[in-house]
Amino acid sequence: MDVLVVGGTGFIGQYLCRELDDRGHEVTALARNPHDADLPTGVTRKEGDVTDYDSIEGAFEGQDAVVFLPALSPLFKPDSGNEMHEVVHLGGTENSVRAAEEHGVDRFLQMSALGADRNAATHYLRAKGKAEEVVEDSDLDWVIFRPSIVFGDGDEFAYFTKRLKQIFAPGVPLYPLPGGGGKAHFQLIWVEDFVPMLADALEGDEHVGQIYEVGGPETLSLKEATELVFEAEGKSITIVPLPMPLAKIGLPVLGALGFPMGSDQYEGLDFDNTPRENDVGAFGVDPNAMRTYGDYLGVE
């Protein structure tokens, strides 16, 4: 199969391109700056910006399947960039769906997120929800994935967690967390457990028209996941609740320190990020056989 992975140079995209290449597919990775990414030699690189239809349209020619991954990071964009969620997630999806329809692509896999809904609490999730609607209303054979936080080599979660500590509480064993001290729950999923499901979804007709909510084998609070990150470094920390209004006051400070973070991101830490039902069984995967975050970090 010829597969175009739009956003194929990002964290999930690089693993997916490798998986598809290993399975013998002809893979093309499209991104704004595709040249430095660590991709197998067999993967073709194409340059394009999903917000500019003319820059991406040609890459869809001759493709059997398309995967749409581009995103603004939910963690690293300031308030001033909130309208960009619509531009990239929604506009980028509209352009990609249009190009896929134009070129008779058979299968379209959309990467969404848990809680995606046009009425959701954050700009990120509202734009993701509207993008899902565009895909569902298309003439394409689509599959939608809503994963919890994905971890693995090259992820942002551990980096983000340690960086915030350096900024907010350097040199002391305290860690201030919003959301009542990190009460929101996540079901972190290992990227190497996740990408084979994406590849299966492209290959198997039984997945067409499905929305899959997926997570890893255990539910962790943000507090527990944060503690694991430091435990892996042999450090013990005490989590202290950071009231949301206080956290918002700190946002400009973070921005000034070169760590732009907006209220959209903080509000995202205030509610659970777990699947209603873990749909990994649709891919023959036993949740108990999946990798835990603690095992990955070497603390179990």
Ligand SMILES: NC(=O)c1ccc[n+]([C@@H]2O[C@H](COP(=O)([O-])OP(=O)(O)OC[C@H]3O[C@@H](n4cnc5c(N)ncnc54)[C@H](OP(=O)(O)O)[C@@H]3O)[C@@H](O)[C@H]2O)c1
């Ligand atoms: N990682 C997670 O924990 C997680 C959890 C839930 C959902 N998701 C979703 O999964 C998807 C992939 O996540 P990820 O962590 O792999 O993201 P990522 O590492 O930030 O990768 C994003 C990819 O999209 C490309 N891209 C960004 N803007 C683009 C544009 N305007 N035009 C063309 N390409 C563009 C980037 O390359 P360039 O910058 O070179 O263009 C990169 O290849 C996203 O939709 C994200 O919302 C991720």
